């Protein structure tokens with residue numbers, strides 16, 4: 027892929043960013059909005075992370091020391107909700123805003139005003155969600171999966187605010203997704219056919235379709251809750267003829283694709299970074315695209331693997347077991363591709379590569395535990411224990427979060443025009459890597475030994491690994507402040523970055539200067 | 555010498571970290587004591603080793619690249635990509651491995667769904683936050699509450715061996731017999747799990763789920779609720795005592811006799827002191843989780859009873875709330891959960907404890923009549 031960037035056009039632009047707060051409030055510039063998403067998401071990451079610290083502090087030793095069970099449940103719930111909807115999803119939207127136009131040679135997102143709105147809805151949603159902590163009766167305490175009737179008949183009064191917040195987030199996500207699709211389908215540079223699109227663009231396109239498909243389902247399920255709580259219906263209330271299991275089917279129809287929404291963009295980013303630092307093209311571009319498509323399609327027919335213990339008939343169990351196992355095939359294809367790309371490359375290990383390599387290794391471990399969980403009879407033992415907690419933290423922390431860190435380090439020079447401090451970044455990586463494994467690997471053992479999840483206190487045989495896990499968690503948590511420092515340092519100054527600071531990198535984003543000017547690709551480049 | 559060193563270590567550990575001296579660094583699932591749990595265990599080990607084997611290959615290639623193909627070692631990048639044969643192979647081989655895994659998994663699942671005749675049927679009902687076991691053929695049933703004290707939980711006294719895993723009345727089953735469990739719930743979803751049996755099934759309000767187990771070794775087996783069910787989700791253990799048939803028969807006979815005596819108690823004349831004494835116990839087991847032992851509650855979800863209107867004014871209203879519950883809140887209808895005697899005792903207790911000195915009492919007979927009128 028080669029391109030001619032029209033840098034000349036930029037010289038004629040006199041309307042740079044406005045000044046002051048109104049720049050941010052009113053901006054329709056994809057780079058500004060991307061930055062706001064990223065900053066917001068990092069703030070939420072720290073907030074959700076501090077709740078995780080409360081959880082791990084309480085679980086440091088058996089017995090209740092720091093918080094009451096009631097508050098503990100609020101912490102697990104808010105931690106999950108904030109991390110999923112506040113940290114991971116907005117971070118990917120932020121990356122999409124910054125990078126999609128730069129990668130496809132477009133001047134901006136297709137619907138810039140909607141873009142502004144979909145961002146500003148998010149702080150509103152989270153203000154509402156976080157304010158529930160201060161309401162009488164406390165914040166939502168029924169887990170991020172908010173199973174009825176615990177979340178309806180038995181939920182705290184703040185549940186209605188939680189529902190409102192979820193609605194706003196949903197609106198924001200759907201608008202973000204529409205924008206991504208409109209941009210990718212309409213604004214690619216001449217010559218960039220679908221099968222020439224960078225993988226990050228592909229994975230985001232597919233993710234956006236997933237979002238449009240499932241966010242309305244989430245909206246539906248919370249609306250049914252709203253009706254049950256406030257308007258006397260009984261969708262989920264057995265005593266009124268409703269069905270609590272229906273809740274779980276609807277929730278997981280949203281929930282399983284949702285977990286892929288949180289990982290596919292990371293797949294895309296890592297598929298750029300590994301070739302760049304291996305100085306070798308991605309092994310199988312086409313098969314990577316097909317694999318993502320297959321994963322996305324399969325993700326709609328596996329939801330009941332979260333419900334093996336609710337008592338579905340055996341034919342249903344078998345169907346969902348086989349379908350879930352099948353997901354391992356395209357997932358395997360992706361992992362093999364990354365490994366084959368590294369094989370006989372010329373590797374260097376700057377921070378983006380370190381995070382990406384850790385991504386592949388640790389995500390694969392999460393995939394293995396996923397495969398084990400897919401085996402329905404074995405899942406009877408694993409389900410709702412710390413084994414599941416270990417599984418999804420292995421796919422989400424080194425998966426989604428490391429993917430985001432890798433992307434951030436990879437593109438920071440482009441965003442800020444400066445190189446970040448490599449030594450500090452490597453320190454950040456190693457502390458995160460060790461902390462993360464120390465925190466989450468022992469959870470496999472705890473789950474297998476029989477420790478249920480979402481409990482504020484535990485039997486004595488679980489004491490050892492819980493303490494190890496808490497130490498790891500504190501270590502992981504503290505190291506994230508280092509990331510803040512690195513980014514602030516990089517924004518303020520540092521070695522000047524060239525247009526293409528990574529010698530192996532490919533793509534249109536490296537044809538514009540660093541930092542990327544406020545307006546880029548006013549004239550589309552031509553892709554051959 | 556080594557023994558002494560070990561003992562000293564345990565002693566020191568016990569003083570510094572009371573919990574650690576009992577912790578045991580368990581890494582893996584235990585095979586358990588039933589056919590099902592053993593099948594699951596071997597399935598688990600099979601998949602685990604397959605995953606380990608795949609991991610060794612994949613990570614092996616990766617680490618080889620990481621060490622051998624470094625730019626700093628002068629590695630020159632190759633330029634190969636897209637190889638249809640390789641890509642087909644690494645799609646087909648995993649698929650075949652999956653089929654190999656699916657076969658034993660399917661067989662195990664079919665075994666678990668065996669619904670042939672059982673020897674004993676027990677209804678298991680999840681309540682916030684305790685279990686109720688009803689022996690369907692035998693006409694008796696009882697609640698099973700966690701018996702670990704608040705003092706242990708709040709670290710005021712040393713924790714005992716079965717911390718959080720002890721109950722007042724365990725479920726008792728005969729060994730070698732097929733026991734069918736019918737699970738449901740009274741309020742929110744709970745999940746009944748005994749790892750050693752390989753049995754975990756959700757107890758869902760409005761549904762009756764079915765599962766079964768056959769335990770061959772006598773013993774005491776422990777598990778916990780595994781579906782988040784509210785504030786005391788971590789404090790509703792499952793304890794099952796598997797005993798030889800003769801012992802089981804004797805136990806059943808005792809339970810039936812005790813149930814009969816309970817029913818007779820309704821017609822007995824109760825004194826205030828007797829009701830207060832019984833009421834305190836019933837309160838501790840049925841009410842204190844929410845309203846607290848000292849009646850202070852945890853407002854606004856769980857109102858205080860101490861000095862409250864309901865517990866000091868109109869007796870009929872008080873009776874109505876306890877018997878019928880308050881719809882839409884976590885206040886359950888205790889009319890079906892407690893005997894007339896316990897209902898009378900609890901209400902009398904609530905009206906006279908913690909300085910609520912109304913001096914009023916209600917008898918089991920009055921409660922019986924009230925329930926009949928409805």
Ligand code: HEM
Nearest residue numbers: 285289331332354357393396397399400409410414418421
């Ligand atoms: C090979 C691919 C995967 C397979 C076969 C798989 C399988 C499973 C299964 C069977 C469960 C349910 C376990 C239980 O509750 O008993 C589960 C839970 C979960 N998985 Fe995965 N998974 C895979 C990949 C992922 C990915 C990529 C993510 C997210 C990035 C993810 C996130 C989660 C989450 C969040 C839960 C727990 C949800 C909850 O109950 O709170 N999984 N997975």
Ligand SMILES: [Cu+2]
Nearest residue numbers: 282285331332
């Ligand atoms: Cu899933």
